[in-house]
Amino acid sequence: MGIVSPGFAGRRREGTNLPPGQYLTHDFPVLSAGPTPHIRTEHWEFTVTTETGEVRKWDWAALLALPAEEITKDIHCVTRWSKLETSWKGVSLDTVLADVETGADFALAHSYGGYTTNLPLDDLLDGQAWIAYEYDGEPLDPEHGGPARLLVPHLYFWKSAKWVRGLVLSDTEDLGFWETAGYHEYGDPWREQRYAGD
Amino acid sequence: MERTAIRRRLTWQVATVVDVRRETSTARTLVLQVPEWPGHVAGQHLDVRLTAPDGYRASRSYSIASAWTGDTIELTVEQVPDGEVSPYLVEVLNVGDPLEIRGPVGGWFVWKPEQPGPVQLIGGGSGVVPLMAMLRAHSAAASTAPVRLLYSVRRPASVIYADELKKLAMADNVGVRLRYTREAPAPEEQVGRVDAELLDHVAFEPSVSPTTYVCGPTPFVEAVADLLVAAGHDPATVRTERFGPTGGPR
Numbered sequence: 001m002g003i004v005s006p007g008f009a010g011r012r013r014e015g016t017n018l019p020p021g022q023y024l025t026h027d028f029p030v031l032s033a034g035p036t037p038h039i040r041t042e043h044w045e046f047t048v049t050t051e052t053g054e055v056r057k058w059d060w061a062a063l064l065a066l067p068a069e070e071i072t073k074d075i076h077c078v079t080r081w082s083k084l085e086t087s088w089k090g091v092s093l094d095t096v097l098a099d100v101e102t103g104a105d106f107a108l109a110h111s112y113g114g115y116t117t118n119l120p121l122d123d124l125l126d127g128q129a130w131i132a133y134e135y136d137g138e139p140l141d142p143e144h145g146g147p148a149r150l151l152v153p154h155l156y157f158w159k160s161a162k163w164v165r166g167l168v169l170s171d172t173e174d175l176g177f178w179e180t181a182g183y184h185e186y187g188d189p190w191r192e193q194r195y196a197g198d
Numbered sequence: 199m200e201r202t203a204i205r206r207r208l209t210w211q212v213a214t215v216v217d218v219r220r221e222t223s224t225a226r227t228l229v230l231q232v233p234e235w236p237g238h239v240a241g242q243h244l245d246v247r248l249t250a251p252d253g254y255r256a257s258r259s260y261s262i263a264s265a266w267t268g269d270t271i272e273l274t275v276e277q278v279p280d281g282e283v284s285p286y287l288v289e290v291l292n293v294g295d296p297l298e299i300r301g302p303v304g305g306w307f308v309w310k311p312e313q314p315g316p317v318q319l320i321g322g323g324s325g326v327v328p329l330m331a332m333l334r335a336h337s338a339a340a341s342t343a344p345v346r347l348l349y350s351v352r353r354p355a356s357v358i359y360a361d362e363l364k365k366l367a368m369a370d371n372v373g374v375r376l377r378y379t380r381e382a383p384a385p386e387e388q389v390g391r392v393d394a395e396l397l398d399h400v401a402f403e404p405s406v407s408p409t410t411y412v413c414g415p416t417p418f419v420e421a422v423a424d425l426l427v428a429a430g431h432d433p434a435t436v437r438t439e440r441f442g443p444t445g446g447p448r
Contacts, residue, residue, distance in 0.1 A: 008290070
């Protein structure tokens, strides 16, 4: 199906390769479902729970002690903005999960404030995902997910859980907050998987 | 956080503009006839897709302004300076024109008449639009829940739905309070931002367990949500919808 919108010319932007339906922004918009949690780093903790119930924990000092990476990636929000070449510092989830024994297929990320989002575990490995704690050379602002957020830039940005506090690994896929509210369970921006069934 | 998923595939469909209403110098309401609209809950949004003659497309999401009564749906669109889609919706689209939409979307920033407890609505600028859908749904359902709207707006000429808000506020269980940030209608009326003192005076207290909905530009929502939490509201009862960039250069 398709119609032409009478009188609409549009504003094409040449030279940028964005996923379908996205537009470029130079701002850094915020999308959150509730008040911004303000978590002090001395109270921060990150927990990985495996499908067998084994629990691993890192406090802030333990996170900072892990080898960090500088990451420059394009990010794509389901609300249609994309931001190119954003700069982050954080710890690869390959590093975090290196000593975790698991055969799980899925992860449910949990955040301070109650937010959750689901991802296949494979999408968190092989240099695709980080726990990020700096943006543009500065500590990550609370409104952008500080002190630390998940960074999974190959998926729509709601998968990059702000204020992340842990992962629960599982053999079955439990849907997260937005996924339960009608958004796509996987969220690949290049396949424009915005809503359930896309 | 509740789980109420109906995981139904959303398809594009062609709505027809059956009426338009100018709300302010920069905002317009579009009344749409949608052949197969499944109904919606107050607070949900939909996607609009525009197509140029050469096939170029641009899409954006807009909050639905109306309560679902089985007939038409309404969008109120604020023109974004330098925007691509909103100027078309506010200035170009005519009655009788087709408009591609799909929806409704969103299951969190919603109010349902069967929901228990008082309802506090706090909107900044065009953030009032989904809150208006909730007020209209409240009225259409003849809900007995107490509801209050606090609407932060620059000046009297920027108020969307001014006449209808006055009418809705005549109901015993509906309160509407405007806060002008730049210019008030009367010299004795205070001009300023929503602050702790104002919330203390006009918003439901945490003790009556309200559900609070805050919608507006990001700095507005950040400030109000922080004030609510500082005033003792459980963060889980404060639902937010933000739009636009964060304030200031970064």
